[in-house]
Amino acid sequence: MAKPWSWKASDFWDGNDGLWNSFIVQVGTPPQDFRVLPSILEQSVWIPHPQGCTPDDPRDCPYDRGVLPFQGTNNTGFQANESSSWDLIGLYRLSWYGEQMGYYGNGQFGFDNVALSDNSDALELPHQVVAAIADKSFFLGQFGLGPKPSNFTTFNEPIPNYMATLVSEEKIPSMSFAYTAGAHYRDKAHASLVLGGHDENRYEPSELSFKMNADNVRPLQVGLQNILAENTLRGAVSLLPSSTYHLIDSTVPHIWLPDDAIDEFVSAFGLEYDKSTELYLVNDTIHEELLQRKPTVTFVIGESSTEGMGLTQNIELPYTALDLQAGYPFYENKTVNYFPIRRAVNSTQHTIGRVFLQESCVIVDWERQNFTVAQARFDSLTEESLVPILSKTDDVSSNGTTTDEEARETQNSGLEAGAIVGIVVGVVLFALIGIGGWLYLRKRKSKKAPAALTTDEKHDDPSTKATLYPASGSELESSRMINEMPSDREPSEADGVAKWGRFSLQEAPTAPLGGMHGRSELSDSFRRSELDDNSRAEVAGDERHRHELPTNDWQR
16 A cells, blocks of 8 residues: 655755745756645645746746756756656646636646656646746746646546645545645754655644644635734734634745734834735844833634634644845845735735745545644654554555544435435325326216316326436535625635536647746836747736546545
């Protein structure tokens, strides 16, 4: 049986918005090396394109974006013409979710060989979906941990993602993972990313398990019941006037909050808003005072957004986790202290980003549609204790016995099946009794009036009616998910479909790569990266990526 695989982190890499623990991917034949960050929501591999850095950019731009030397010389980005295994697909939009957050751009998509890590134990797969990106919104490349297949033509030809292929080739036990982002401020405590399981040495046990959100665009949604801070400029305070639903996603670094919460953070930490970059800065005087005070910020999360409702999990972040520096392209050739909060335009942008995962570990089981968020541990960094998360298709555990979790699922499934059978039998008996009664009455009536049926009587004849069948499992699931949708957002076309659907990429045949630098409001203050000299980057329409019902009916 396949075992979980621990992807060893490389070193900490200073992107444009913080110091993050990166991972190495190799793309192409011969392999080209890139530093990437894990992305919970995306499902493909993104690496920088050579035209992502222009002559106006600093000399080290490609290296800063995670492009490592290739064949002994500095590389400028993915050299598709140097890879004998590259198979071009075309130019497509990168991410509908990214556009929601103000991250715009296209990718040059194709198939190529991809290896995770540059070590001898690397996981390598041929013919995987890869996107070369020029847009600086995503400064470093990314590796998608999401479950959805990609579609470039029709929904009849889904392309499995890297994780799904690893499972089908029995390289990992399931499409699950556990991730904690690492903490440079804790003696460079490295990140942990386990595919097909989790490392129980990297988190404190938690009693709370979350069901995934019905909207498969925001699967890892939690109720943010409160944010508590101590030792701030105002002492001990609550920073969340109104509880909300928030998405946890490592694709973005910041924490996106409503206006009233932003105002509380600004007051408690003495922040200054920079309109040109939309970042919240910390001047040198305040910075030194906060370092002396050593504030802590605690996020109180639960399945419900109502404070005090149900089980909750506290995740505590020290100020050092929130003490980030922004560089190019936000600020030219300098580093500026900033606080990683962003003002959300509406509830669709409420997101808890990568900064939160420095002090927490998220364990995601896509098949069972649940996840756990636990406080990260840093006392056993040199020892791993990997625990597999088996696929739902595996009936028994690795030692040949049914696990407690599997037994509960089997028992519940049996009860549900029995209940369904009972209902069906009852309906059939009721229908037979009804039909028998109707035939009896009709026979008596025919003795009194043997004339042909009138028009009205024909409408009552069962042989002239459309047959009504019970709703299918997927239809019932759709109805249930719509009813459970959080009340703080409007329905979307993703509601009422299976919990994980397919991801469709819209073609952008005339648009060069490029886009804005990750802001919720568009402005002209940032330069776009371009693939040619004649046109500016465009997004191919506003239409949201479609999500269709997958063949598997995953149950919570």
